[in-house]
Amino acid sequence: MTEVGAAAPGESRGDGGVPGPAPRTPVRSPLSDGAWHRLHPLTPLLRGGLYLVVVIGFVVANLRERLIELFLPTFADLPPGEVPPDPVDFLLSHNLVLIAVVLALVVLAILLGAFRLSWGFHTFRIGSDDVEVRSGVLFRTHRRAPLDRVQGVNLTRPLLARLLGMAKLEVVGAGLDANVRLEYLSTREADAVRGDILRLASGRRLAEATAPLAVQGSRVRQAADAVGSGLQGLVDGEDLSDVAPDSIVRIPFGRLVASRLLSGSTLVLLALLIGIVVTATFSTFWVLFSVVPAFLGFGAYYVRSVGRGLRYSVAPTLDGVRVTFGLFTTVSEILPPGRVHAIEVRQPVLWRPFGWWSISVNRLSGKGATESQADQLAAVLPIGTRVDVERVLHLLAPALSPAEWSAVFRDGILGPVPDDPYMTTPLRARLVRPLSWRRNGVLLTRSALFLRRGWLSRSLSVVPLARLQSIGVRQGPLARAMRTAAVTAHVIAGPVQTSIGAIDRDDAVTLFSSTAAAAVDAAAGDRSHRWAG
Amino acid sequence: MTNTPGPPEPVPSRSADADAPDRPVSAGGAGASVPPPNPDGGDAARAVRDEGTFSRVLEPRSQGRLPLGDGTWHQLARAYVWVQLISLGALFVGVAVVAVALQVVLRVQWQWIPAAVILLVTAAAMAITPRQARSFGYQLRRDDLVFRRGILWQRVVAVPYGRMQLVDITHGPLDRGFGIAQLKLVTAAASTGVVIPGLTQAAAEQVRDTLIEVAESRRTGL
Numbered sequence A: 001m002t003e004v005g006a007a008a009p010g011e012s013r014g015d016g017g018v019p020g021p022a023p024r025t026p027v028r029s030p031l032s033d034g035a036w037h038r039l040h041p042l043t044p045l046l047r048g049g050l051y052l053v054v055v056i057g058f059v060v061a062n063l064r065e066r067l068i069e070l071f072l073p074t075f076a077d078l079p080p081g082e083v084p085p086d087p088v089d090f091l092l093s094h095n096l097v098l099i100a101v102v103l104a105l106v107v108l109a110i111l112l113g114a115f116r117l118s119w120g121f122h123t124f125r126i127g128s129d130d131v132e133v134r135s136g137v138l139f140r141t142h143r144r145a146p147l148d149r150v151q152g153v154n155l156t157r158p159l160l161a162r163l164l165g166m167a168k169l170e171v172v173g174a175g176l177d178a179n180v181r182l183e184y185l186s187t188r189e190a191d192a193v194r195g196d197i198l199r200l201a202s203g204r205r206l207a208e209a210t211a212p213l214a215v216q217g218s219r220v221r222q223a224a225d226a227v228g229s230g231l232q233g234l235v236d237g238e239d240l241s242d243v244a245p246d247s248i249v250r251i252p253f254g255r256l257v258a259s260r261l262l263s264g265s266t267l268v269l270l271a272l273l274i275g276i277v278v279t280a281t282f283s284t285f286w287v288l289f290s291v292v293p294a295f296l297g298f299g300a301y302y303v304r305s306v307g308r309g310l311r312y313s314v315a316p317t318l319d320g321v322r323v324t325f326g327l328f329t330t331v332s333e334i335l336p337p338g339r340v341h342a343i344e345v346r347q348p349v350l351w352r353p354f355g356w357w358s359i360s361v362n363r364l365s366g367k368g369a370t371e372s373q374a375d376q377l378a379a380v381l382p383i384g385t386r387v388d389v390e391r392v393l394h395l396l397a398p399a400l401s402p403a404e405w406s407a408v409f410r411d412g413i414l415g416p417v418p419d420d421p422y423m424t425t426p427l428r429a430r431l432v433r434p435l436s437w438r439r440n441g442v443l444l445t446r447s448a449l450f451l452r453r454g455w456l457s458r459s460l461s462v463v464p465l466a467r468l469q470s471i472g473v474r475q476g477p478l479a480r481a482m483r484t485a486a487v488t489a490h491v492i493a494g495p496v497q498t499s500i501g502a503i504d505r506d507d508a509v510t511l512f513s514s515t516a517a518a519a520v521d522a523a524a525g526d527r528s529h530r531w532a533g
Numbered sequence B: 001m002t003n004t005p006g007p008p009e010p011v012p013s014r015s016a017d018a019d020a021p022d023r024p025v026s027a028g029g030a031g032a033s034v035p036p037p038n039p040d041g042g043d044a045a046r047a048v049r050d051e052g053t054f055s056r057v058l059e060p061r062s063q064g065r066l067p068l069g070d071g072t073w074h075q076l077a078r079a080y081v082w083v084q085l086i087s088l089g090a091l092f093v094g095v096a097v098v099a100v101a102l103q104v105v106l107r108v109q110w111q112w113i114p115a116a117v118i119l120l121v122t123a124a125a126m127a128i129t130p131r132q133a134r135s136f137g138y139q140l141r142r143d144d145l146v147f148r149r150g151i152l153w154q155r156v157v158a159v160p161y162g163r164m165q166l167v168d169i170t171h172g173p174l175d176r177g178f179g180i181a182q183l184k185l186v187t188a189a190a191s192t193g194v195v196i197p198g199l200t201q202a203a204a205e206q207v208r209d210t211l212i213e214v215a216e217s218r219r220t221g222l
Helices: A043-062 A064-071 A087-093 A097-121 A159-163 A187-202 A219-236 A253-261 A264-282 A285-309 A349-354 A386-396 A402-413 A477-481 A505-524 B043-050 B079-106 B112-135 B173-178 B201-217
Strands: A123-126 A130-135 A141-146 A152-157 A166-172 A180-186 A313-317 A320-325 A330-335 A342-347 A357-362 A379-384 A441-444 A448-453 A458-464 A470-475 A484-490 A499-504 B137-140 B144-149 B154-160 B166-170 B180-186 B194-200
Touching: A043 A097, A043 A180, A097 A130, A123 A187, A130 A180, A152 A159, A152 A187, A159 A166, A166 A187, A180 A187, A253 A285, A253 A379, A264 A285, A264 A349, A285 A379, A313 A386, A342 A349, A342 A386, A357 A386, A379 A386, A386 A402, A402 A441, A402 A448, A402 A458, A441 A499, A441 A505, A448 A499, A470 A505, A477 A484, A484 A505, A499 A505, A505 B144, A505 B154, B043 B201, B079 B112, B079 B173, B079 B180, B079 B194, B137 B201, B144 B194, B166 B201, B173 B180, B180 B201, B194 B201
Parallel strands: none
Antiparallel strands: A123 A130, A130 A141, A152 A166, A152 A330, A166 A180, A313 A320, A320 A330, A342 A357, A342 A458, A357 A379, A441 A448, A448 A458, A470 A484, A470 B154, A484 A499, B137 B144, B144 B154, B166 B180, B180 B194
């Protein structure tokens, strides 16, 4: 193994307190030793090969006539009603079988060669300061992600890749389309590499010996092993070998289904149904037929959202919170400390009798603006009881002191309480918060800003000051007439609402200046970009 | 100079103390580092920023307004009003001319609906511009930049220097003619939205250099 990492040109970023050419952190996986490596040999198959086969099959099946028209125009002007000849019949009848087979083989060989070539050019390197990926044959791309800015590491295993024992590794960077993807690696490798990346990013220097290299067999042997262990993994369920701590929450299937059925979309569905039925009764009967697509759409939505919550686990690891979910496509993300920019605990009104809550976070997902897939992991806890919520919050916001925890639970989530520490809406402004004016409030503690909202459907946002980007206060004419103002904590974009209105003007101004000062202090004392340093 | 051995670091000597608060070794020692100089600078720096600007931040009359607080506010250049009036006026005249031309040449009427909307909005914007320009203000405090704007809708934002990702200066041809520029601060949060539209070019460059300098000395993670 060559030692390249220590001489990496990215070394001059004087951060993280690396004392010069330190001895390389011992890593567990032979892939993360700082030299260039290739991805798993079956990668081309998963990335493009199978799609190609599917596409060819689809094209042949559907566009047969078009193809004939295109390539054999003599058959295009057939008399109407006559079925155009099958291309296979045509080949057989004209003794062109050999040529056709040879042609197909040549095309296949070229494609395989191209895939093999592109696989050969796709290499990655995990150094002590960054992760790099080089790819492309004609147009080379070279992407490097500094490890101290890693926002998380995702391990995704689509169903097919799972069968082959492979996984996608995605190093989440800060910024739009800033992720570094390593697809595909064998599951075992991917997990070890993830552990290594996080360990390197944490700045921790373990005195562990490098794991002995696995005995490498032939390609076929490897593939067979991979399929075997993949099938075994499918039977066993989870097979993350690095650290396998127990999940701190368990979501019973019944509760998951019930929570999805009791979500706000059910109300929409009911309203829609009533609307359709009423319309059908009074005027146009045919509107009734639109019930079917509505049901289908909502049914698909329910199935999807339930499937997402299946086999769900949240677990603490040395390098942050590990969230795993998914039945067929399993996703497992590790969120290192200090990468959570805002947390929101929310309770839709229908969940209230059951005491259920959900938690979502704002974090950098590194996805491009054009990537349409929703950020699934923003919902860190899809459904949980109060105990679950407490456990998960303790993981997500470890910096909160015991005094601040009472601000979370006693006052924030369930409040208001008689000796309420929150700044709430003054009596004169209760018209703009007719139901929630007692609850609508904000509290600044040493390490976080708490925003409490809503009376029917309650929510509490927690913004760690060390992650606060800026703080704003604003006031429109109506608020000015009532001497109130709105305070907004500016954090990176996400589902969490970080703004609160109808706060007394003087309170808001005091809060603004004290938050600004506290945010500066918190940021100066923050060490989480190298969390184990 | 606590220079690190090993690979040569092509960084200026400033990096020694600039990076000091960034090192995990000095955990919790944020206050221990030497306090950096006042970003607002001396009288000379302030004179550059306050050259040709307004002298008083305009506020709403109501007593319920957001107060100015203490500290001196720097304001926009007076030329900004002229730039705004000229560009809005050009739009106004252009739309009016097109609408009248359509009426005279093609004898159509419908264009007056969109044209009237545009003309009204532009006229309103021209009417409020002189007052609105006086409501902008910014302060370079010790650890953060405070920005305020608006009379009817007031907005005050405090951005810690360490959170700035980049500082952007733009100026169009008309801006250049009047010697002003727009300065924009970008943080990781899109909602920060601090845009100072009409600084004199000297002031804009001076603020930018100051911001970059202090941001470097207080660099933090995201």
